[in-house]
Amino acid sequence: MASLGNYDELAARPWDEIRRIEFLPGCRLDAAVLIIPEEWMAAGTLRRQGTCRIVPARAGVPVDPVHAAVRDESIRRALLALFLPRLMGNGLRETGYSTWKARAGTLLRMAAWQFKHCPLDDGTVFSRFTIANVLTGLYPAMEATPGMKADCQVVLNSLIDAG
Numbered sequence: 001m002a003s004l005g006n007y008d009e010l011a012a013r014p015w016d017e018i019r020r021i022e023f024l025p026g027c028r029l030d031a032a033v034l035i036i037p038e039e040w041m042a043a044g045t046l047r048r049q050g051t052c053r054i055v056p057a058r059a060g061v062p063v064d065p066v067h068a069a070v071r072d073e074s075i076r077r078a079l080l081a082l083f084l085p086r087l088m089g090n091g092l093r094e095t096g097y098s099t100w101k102a103r104a105g106t107l108l109r110m111a112a113w114q115f116k117h118c119p120l121d122d123g124t125v126f127s128r129f130t131i132a133n134v135l136t137g138l139y140p141a142m143e144a145t146p147g148m149k150a151d152c153q154v155v156l157n158s159l160i161d162a163g
Contacts, residue, residue: 010080011163015073023083029076032057034104042098054079054101058108059125060115067123074125075111079104081162082155103158106151113138129156 010018019030027035034054041052059075062068082103085094095103111125117137118128129138134152142148 010084011077015077018077018080019073021080023080029080034079036097036101040097041101042096052101054104054108056108059111060119062115062119062123064123067121070123071115071125074123075108078107078111078125078159082107082158084162086158086161103151103155106148106155109142110138110152110155113141117141126159 019028021029023029024034024036032055034056036052036054038052056072056075056079060071062071083095083100085092110129114125114128118133120128134156138144138152139149144152
Protein backbone atom coordinates (compact mmCIF):
# COMPACT_ATOMS: atom_id res chain seq x y z
CA MET A 1 0.00 0.00 0.00
CA ALA A 2 2.98 2.30 0.42
CA SER A 3 3.18 2.49 -3.38
CA LEU A 4 -0.05 4.50 -3.39
CA GLY A 5 1.79 7.56 -2.10
CA ASN A 6 -0.01 10.15 0.01
CA TYR A 7 -3.42 8.72 0.88
CA ASP A 8 -4.85 12.22 1.28
CA GLU A 9 -4.32 12.81 -2.44
CA LEU A 10 -6.00 9.61 -3.67
CA ALA A 11 -9.47 11.14 -3.95
CA ALA A 12 -8.17 13.83 -6.30
CA ARG A 13 -6.22 11.46 -8.53
CA PRO A 14 -7.81 10.65 -11.90
CA TRP A 15 -9.82 7.44 -12.16
CA ASP A 16 -7.70 6.20 -15.06
CA GLU A 17 -4.74 6.16 -12.65
CA ILE A 18 -6.61 4.82 -9.61
CA ARG A 19 -8.27 1.94 -11.46
CA ARG A 20 -4.87 0.46 -12.34
CA ILE A 21 -3.84 0.07 -8.69
CA GLU A 22 -3.04 -3.54 -7.92
CA PHE A 23 -4.01 -3.67 -4.26
CA LEU A 24 -4.32 -7.45 -4.14
CA PRO A 25 -1.76 -9.72 -5.84
CA GLY A 26 -2.58 -9.88 -9.52
CA CYS A 27 -5.84 -8.01 -8.95
CA ARG A 28 -6.33 -4.45 -10.08
CA LEU A 29 -9.05 -2.24 -8.63
CA ASP A 30 -10.93 -2.38 -11.96
CA ALA A 31 -11.12 -6.21 -12.07
CA ALA A 32 -14.64 -7.62 -12.52
CA VAL A 33 -14.09 -9.75 -9.40
CA LEU A 34 -11.71 -8.76 -6.62
CA ILE A 35 -10.15 -11.93 -5.23
CA ILE A 36 -8.45 -12.07 -1.85
CA PRO A 37 -5.94 -14.91 -1.57
CA GLU A 38 -7.46 -17.54 0.73
CA GLU A 39 -4.36 -17.69 2.92
CA TRP A 40 -4.77 -13.98 3.72
CA MET A 41 -8.20 -14.55 5.24
CA ALA A 42 -8.78 -15.51 8.87
CA ALA A 43 -8.70 -19.24 9.49
CA GLY A 44 -11.96 -21.19 9.30
CA THR A 45 -14.99 -20.63 7.11
CA LEU A 46 -13.69 -17.30 5.81
CA ARG A 47 -11.11 -19.21 3.78
CA ARG A 48 -13.64 -20.98 1.61
CA GLN A 49 -13.08 -20.11 -2.02
CA GLY A 50 -16.41 -18.38 -2.60
CA THR A 51 -15.99 -16.14 0.44
CA CYS A 52 -12.78 -14.55 -0.82
CA ARG A 53 -14.45 -12.69 -3.70
CA ILE A 54 -15.87 -9.19 -3.99
CA VAL A 55 -18.08 -8.46 -7.01
CA PRO A 56 -18.53 -4.67 -7.31
CA ALA A 57 -21.41 -5.07 -9.80
CA ARG A 58 -23.55 -6.39 -6.91
CA ALA A 59 -24.01 -2.75 -5.96
CA GLY A 60 -26.26 -2.35 -9.02
CA VAL A 61 -25.50 -1.36 -12.59
CA PRO A 62 -27.54 1.36 -14.35
CA VAL A 63 -28.67 0.73 -17.92
CA ASP A 64 -27.11 3.95 -19.22
CA PRO A 65 -23.41 3.20 -19.86
CA VAL A 66 -22.28 6.67 -18.75
CA HIS A 67 -24.18 6.35 -15.46
CA ALA A 68 -22.92 2.78 -15.05
CA ALA A 69 -19.32 4.01 -15.38
CA VAL A 70 -19.91 6.77 -12.79
CA ARG A 71 -21.44 4.30 -10.36
CA ASP A 72 -18.72 1.71 -10.92
CA GLU A 73 -16.01 4.29 -10.24
CA SER A 74 -17.79 5.48 -7.08
CA ILE A 75 -18.13 1.93 -5.72
CA ARG A 76 -14.54 1.00 -6.49
CA ARG A 77 -13.14 4.19 -4.97
CA ALA A 78 -15.21 3.42 -1.87
CA LEU A 79 -13.84 -0.13 -1.76
CA LEU A 80 -10.31 1.28 -1.90
CA ALA A 81 -11.13 3.79 0.84
CA LEU A 82 -12.34 0.94 3.08
CA PHE A 83 -9.03 -0.86 2.45
CA LEU A 84 -6.78 2.04 3.50
CA PRO A 85 -5.36 2.35 7.03
CA ARG A 86 -7.47 4.42 9.43
CA LEU A 87 -6.46 6.76 12.21
CA MET A 88 -7.88 5.31 15.40
CA GLY A 89 -7.64 6.45 19.01
CA ASN A 90 -4.52 4.34 19.46
CA GLY A 91 -2.79 5.30 16.20
CA LEU A 92 -2.87 4.29 12.55
CA ARG A 93 -4.35 0.82 11.98
CA GLU A 94 -4.34 -1.22 8.82
CA THR A 95 -7.52 -3.03 7.90
CA GLY A 96 -7.26 -6.82 7.93
CA TYR A 97 -8.38 -8.65 4.81
CA SER A 98 -11.26 -10.42 6.55
CA THR A 99 -12.43 -7.11 8.02
CA TRP A 100 -12.16 -5.40 4.64
CA LYS A 101 -14.10 -8.20 2.99
CA ALA A 102 -16.89 -7.84 5.57
CA ARG A 103 -17.00 -4.04 5.19
CA ALA A 104 -16.96 -4.35 1.41
CA GLY A 105 -19.94 -6.71 1.60
CA THR A 106 -21.80 -4.22 3.80
CA LEU A 107 -20.99 -1.40 1.36
CA LEU A 108 -22.28 -3.43 -1.60
CA ARG A 109 -25.52 -4.30 0.23
CA MET A 110 -26.04 -0.64 1.15
CA ALA A 111 -25.37 0.50 -2.42
CA ALA A 112 -27.67 -2.19 -3.84
CA TRP A 113 -30.45 -0.93 -1.56
CA GLN A 114 -29.81 2.65 -2.72
CA PHE A 115 -29.86 1.56 -6.38
CA LYS A 116 -33.19 -0.23 -5.94
CA HIS A 117 -35.01 2.23 -3.67
CA CYS A 118 -33.66 5.71 -4.41
CA PRO A 119 -31.45 5.69 -7.51
CA LEU A 120 -29.92 8.90 -8.72
CA ASP A 121 -30.25 10.11 -12.29
CA ASP A 122 -26.49 10.48 -12.77
CA GLY A 123 -25.31 7.09 -11.46
CA THR A 124 -23.82 8.42 -8.24
CA VAL A 125 -24.24 6.51 -5.01
CA PHE A 126 -23.67 8.28 -1.76
CA SER A 127 -25.66 11.53 -1.76
CA ARG A 128 -28.87 9.66 -0.85
CA PHE A 129 -27.37 8.19 2.30
CA THR A 130 -28.99 10.74 4.57
CA ILE A 131 -29.74 9.96 8.20
CA ALA A 132 -33.45 9.81 7.38
CA ASN A 133 -32.95 7.36 4.48
CA VAL A 134 -30.65 5.15 6.50
CA LEU A 135 -32.92 5.04 9.57
CA THR A 136 -36.30 4.76 7.84
CA GLY A 137 -35.35 2.98 4.61
CA LEU A 138 -32.07 1.10 4.66
CA TYR A 139 -32.19 -0.38 8.16
CA PRO A 140 -35.77 -1.68 7.93
CA ALA A 141 -35.17 -3.08 4.42
CA MET A 142 -32.03 -4.89 5.58
CA GLU A 143 -33.78 -6.04 8.77
CA ALA A 144 -30.72 -4.57 10.42
CA THR A 145 -29.65 -6.03 13.73
CA PRO A 146 -27.62 -3.86 16.13
CA GLY A 147 -24.48 -5.50 14.68
CA MET A 148 -25.51 -4.70 11.10
CA LYS A 149 -26.27 -1.10 12.10
CA ALA A 150 -22.81 -0.84 13.64
CA ASP A 151 -21.27 -2.27 10.44
CA CYS A 152 -23.13 0.31 8.32
CA GLN A 153 -21.95 3.09 10.62
CA VAL A 154 -18.33 1.93 10.34
CA VAL A 155 -18.60 1.88 6.54
CA LEU A 156 -20.15 5.35 6.37
CA ASN A 157 -17.67 6.79 8.88
CA SER A 158 -14.76 5.29 6.93
CA LEU A 159 -16.01 6.87 3.70
CA ILE A 160 -16.51 10.23 5.42
CA ASP A 161 -12.98 10.02 6.86
CA ALA A 162 -11.60 9.22 3.42
CA GLY A 163 -13.19 12.33 1.97
